[in-house]
Amino acid sequence: MSITALAVIPNTTIQAPGLFVYSGIVECVFKGADGIIVRDTLSFVLSSPRISLAIEPVQASCIVSPASFAYDGNVNDALWAVDTTSVTTTQEDRGTGTAALEVFANLAVRGANGVILRVNYTVFVKQ
Secondary structure, three states: OOEOOOEEEEOOOEEEOOEEEEEEEEEEEEEOEOOEEEEEEEEEEEEEEEEEOOOOOOEEEEEEEEEEEEEOOOOOOOEEEEEEEEEEEEEEEOOOOEEEEEEEEEEEEEOOOEEEEEEEEEEEEEO
């Protein structure tokens, strides 16, 4: 089961010659369980602006980190983590030669009252 992205709130895209930087916040609700580490994947699509597919393979990387997390109750051995991240193209349109980006973040939470509510993302694309 994957984590649902409730909202993707982008910042202004930064462009430099040959480099695009996309960043923002993703709202989600990912809860832990008592005594175990719960792991699952959050995925979300950055549909605007679309990237060019003129140079393939597309060179992209991403960073995701917890932005808002909580523990509702007594804290004992809590954990919030981003284990791995990746980015790929999706919704490719060969007619226009463009695609959207899809970001994947493997999250982890320990504790029945632990929750991740938001994550930050930064995606770098060489164009």
